[in-house]
Ligand SMILES: Nc1nc2c(ncn2[C@@H]2O[C@H](COP(=O)(O)OP(=O)(O)OP(=O)(O)O)[C@@H](O)[C@H]2O)c(=O)[nH]1
């Protein structure tokens with residue numbers, strides 16, 4: 001009988017150390033990759049890279065309710081488009097609510113996201129870590145015979161599965177942790193954890209609540225955020241929502257940039273995978289990252305929508 005790794009869903013094998021699914025003993029519940037990831041945080045192998053199109057097709061072939069996860073810092077058009085491309089009954093879950101700054105009103109945030117991205121489905125904000133609102137997720141689940149958790153990699157699908165169903169799926173800050181669909185049958189109910197969709201954006205997982213950083217910018221200054229240089233042509237207060245472990249510094253005179261764009265008042269500049277910057281006054285922005293990594297949107301934090 002085929003044995004499956006309980007950590008990532010891959011087929012176990014004891015013949016080739018170099019290949020995925022290896023374990024020296026087929027009686028082990030975990031493949032070597034999960035064993036090392038879980039116990040030592042060591043990544044032996046990046047794992048199978050998912051094909052987003054195929055993944056979407058297999059999800060759309062399933063039945064029941066889809067729970068699509070996205071965290072507060074990773075809300076951007078591609079993620080929402082992916083959600084919209086799911087043909088089954090679905091809810092959008094904003095996870096890791098423990099990271100959301102205290103000044104943000106959750107109901108305002110949800111309303112803004114619905115309006116800006118034109119979402120008709122229910123949105124639930126929750127945290128696997130603090131268990132905030134997990135009762136709401138549980139209520140939805142109780143009404144269904146089949147449930148599937150999906151979303152981009154690292155959004156916390158497996159963490160939520162583990163908290164809700166006391167399962168032992170491998171969770172890590174590395175991309176692609178879950179390798180295959182993991183099926184659980186609990187009291188006749190079928191529950192799937194899915195491998196994450198992949199992207200090539202920044203990859204950052206904050207550990208603690210985000211403290212917004214406000215800067216009073218003068219046009220001759222620029223900000224260095226991780227490896228990103230960004231400057232504006234107006235004097236304004238901007239607020240940055242990113243992991244507070246990322247270095248942010250104010251510097252003089254921006255030498256190089258490769259993208260410039262007009263940013264309307266009360267807009268967010270989303271840096272995909274990292275977070276976003278809210279500007280209050282209309283401005284011109286100069287930035288040294290690839291255009292693909294940037295999205296502009298009306299601010300999800302108050303602003304016009306307050
Ligand atoms: N602060 C916080 N971190 C969380 C929460 N849920 C998950 N995480 C962290 O997010 C990271 C990714 O979690 P996973 O559960 O492995 O994410 P996944 O969506 O299953 O990822 P893939 O299997 O790669 O698709 C880990 O570092 C978790 O500790 C949460 O509610 N709060």
Ligand SMILES: [Mg+2]
Nearest residue numbers: 157158177178
């Ligand atoms: Mg997972």
